[in-house]
Amino acid sequence: MSTPHPNRNWRRRWSIDLVVGVARHDSGFAVRLTPLKSGAWECIPLEDAAGVKEPVTSDYAGRKTRLMREALDLYRVVYAKQHGGAARTLKGAG
Numbered sequence: 001m002s003t004p005h006p007n008r009n010w011r012r013r014w015s016i017d018l019v020v021g022v023a024r025h026d027s028g029f030a031v032r033l034t035p036l037k038s039g040a041w042e043c044i045p046l047e048d049a050a051g052v053k054e055p056v057t058s059d060y061a062g063r064k065t066r067l068m069r070e071a072l073d074l075y076r077v078v079y080a081k082q083h084g085g086a087a088r089t090l091k092g093a094g
Helices: 060-083
Strands: 015-017 022-025 032-036 041-045
Touching: 015 060, 022 060, 032 060, 041 060
Parallel strands: none
Antiparallel strands: 015 022, 022 032, 032 041
16 A cells, blocks of 8 residues: 655645745745746745744755745745646746
8 A cells, every 4th residue: 555645735835926026935935926928937036035934954955955946836826826837847947
């Protein structure tokens, strides 16, 4: 018998506010997302987000990268639904 993937319901841990352009994780991590004319997205972490529950550790950089990717993926879908179009891709991401 297999167990469910630990990150299976990752979308539930995010709240999206299209009015101010912010995606906030339930850990307190937040990013501001802005669509650019080029079709890319500007994704800026809000380092001073109040209430971050997790301490900065050696694996924080990797976790931060994953959270930013999750925020962008989910924000693009919500944004596209709101604006009646397809989610834009992140151009130039490595």
